[in-house]
Amino acid sequence: MSRRTAPLLDETAIVAAQGYTWLPGLRRAAPNGVARTRVLGQRAVGLCGEDATRFFYDEDHVRRQTAIPGPVQSTLFGHDAVHTLDGDAHRRRKSLFLSVLTPHAVADLTRSVADAWDAEVAAWGSGRHEVLFDAASRVLTRGVCRWAGVPLEDREVAPLARDLTSMVDGFATLGPRHWRARRARGRREAWLAGVVEEARAGSVPVPPGSALEQVARHRDEHGEPLEPRLAAVELLNVVRPTVAVCWFVSFAAHALHRWPAHRQPLASGDTGAARASTHEIRRFYPFAPFLGGRAVRDLMWRGEPIPKGALVLLDVYGRNHDPATWDDPYAFRPERFADRPIGAFDLIPQGGGDPATGHRCPGEGATVGLLETLVMRLAATDYRVPDQDLAISLRRVPAKVRSGFVVDPV
Numbered sequence: 001m002s003r004r005t006a007p008l009l010d011e012t013a014i015v016a017a018q019g020y021t022w023l024p025g026l027r028r029a030a031p032n033g034v035a036r037t038r039v040l041g042q043r044a045v046g047l048c049g050e051d052a053t054r055f056f057y058d059e060d061h062v063r064r065q066t067a068i069p070g071p072v073q074s075t076l077f078g079h080d081a082v083h084t085l086d087g088d089a090h091r092r093r094k095s096l097f098l099s100v101l102t103p104h105a106v107a108d109l110t111r112s113v114a115d116a117w118d119a120e121v122a123a124w125g126s127g128r129h130e131v132l133f134d135a136a137s138r139v140l141t142r143g144v145c146r147w148a149g150v151p152l153e154d155r156e157v158a159p160l161a162r163d164l165t166s167m168v169d170g171f172a173t174l175g176p177r178h179w180r181a182r183r184a185r186g187r188r189e190a191w192l193a194g195v196v197e198e199a200r201a202g203s204v205p206v207p208p209g210s211a212l213e214q215v216a217r218h219r220d221e222h223g224e225p226l227e228p229r230l231a232a233v234e235l236l237n238v239v240r241p242t243v244a245v246c247w248f249v250s251f252a253a254h255a256l257h258r259w260p261a262h263r264q265p266l267a268s269g270d271t272g273a274a275r276a277s278t279h280e281i282r283r284f285y286p287f288a289p290f291l292g293g294r295a296v297r298d299l300m301w302r303g304e305p306i307p308k309g310a311l312v313l314l315d316v317y318g319r320n321h322d323p324a325t326w327d328d329p330y331a332f333r334p335e336r337f338a339d340r341p342i343g344a345f346d347l348i349p350q351g352g353g354d355p356a357t358g359h360r361c362p363g364e365g366a367t368v369g370l371l372e373t374l375v376m377r378l379a380a381t382d383y384r385v386p387d388q389d390l391a392i393s394l395r396r397v398p399a400k401v402r403s404g405f406v407v408d409p410v
């Protein structure tokens with residue numbers, strides 16, 4: 001039997017064991033770099049490269065409906081979220097995110113989070129240990145909820161931050177982290193569905209133009225409002241990934257510790273250096289391992305057939321470390337982004353293509369803005385780094401600095 005048609009062993013357990021290295025390894029071993037495998041009981045083909053990214057983002061080739069596994073929807077995205085839609089329904093729902101995340105709104109969000117950071121750091125006393133991942137998650141939770149119009153009392157900030165980070169932390173495992181994520185999502189969808197209903201009834205104040213207001217009054221392609229649970233899912237799809245920027249903040253601290261020469265320009269407020277560091281952090285450190293869609297018809301890629309209905313996996317981690325695009329890809333070198341235009345299909349930690357028409361992350365501008373601001377503030381903060389486990393395992397998805405990055409404020 002040929003390699004193209006041979007029944008293959010299901011690799012789901014191997015994906016879980018190998019994490020970020022699974023798809024790159026499989027591609028290296030395959031002719032043409034096109035990996036053929038079987039995951040979740042389905043045929044799958046793994047691709048990487050600039051052309052592969054363009055191929056993947058063409059809706060005539062790959063669509064998302066039925067491609068995102070239930071356990072990922074039950075934790076990370078929510079069921080029936082924008083991530084699972086195609087065609088007109090997708091573009092209509094996507095327009096909601098684009099109008100919530102205009103450059104002007106992103107500037108407001110960044111200011112709100114910066115204020116929350118300044119308040120958090122002002123309260124740090126010397127002689128204390130602070131886990132930066134947790135501190136950043138609280139700062140982002142406070143900042144994004146204030147900006148989004150989501151009512152939140154001070155005492156609710158830490159538990160909400162824990163629930164939001166749990167939803168991200170548990171999507172790629174079926175162990176205890178997964179069940180924590182499901183419980184967190186159930187709790188928070190119920191809570192925000194209630195907030196949306198109150199907003200519609202006029203019984204809570206709703207800041208004009210806020211994410212809460214826009215989600216509450218959004219109409220689908222049939223002119224219908226989102227039912228409250230779905231509105232909560234999409235409001236969470238603004239709030240949750242904003243808080244996930246805490247992953248990048250702890251990676252930033254890791255980078256400043258490993259390569260301290262980068263600190264000074266950032267501490268002195270060099271915005272060009274902050275932009276370059278932000279891109280390099282998003283490229284270098286592992287976050288989304290790969291993206292999945294489904295072949296809409298029999299396709300051909302580099303002479304290799306991809307049968308209709310097969311899963312098509314785009315290797316995001318592999319693309320961000322692709323030597324065809326990135327010189328010395330495993331070196332942390334923010335300078336590579338000085339004056340470098342970024343193509344729609346080359347730096348893809350948040351997806352590729354056009355965010356308005358395809359599935360590329362609509363929060364990329366917000367992520368970059370937040371990370372630039374927080375990286376400069378972090379570099380300007382005086383702290384010592386005590387002994388701790390700073391390992392980042394490529395087997396764990398999503399990867400994390402094992403200690404959460406502990407700092408001793410000075």
Ligand code: HEM
Nearest residue numbers: 082083238241242244245288350351359360361363366367
């Ligand atoms: C989609 C990563 C921050 C909202 C995505 C995708 C990735 C991603 C990989 C999938 C792209 C695809 O399916 O083709 C990240 C990372 C972030 C981040 C690593 C930083 C921690 C944000 C922020 C927001 C956001 C701040 C909103 C405020 C969304 C939404 C989608 C999405 C709504 C679905 C888009 C669609 O399916 O059309 N993101 N994101 N993300 N992201 Fe982000």
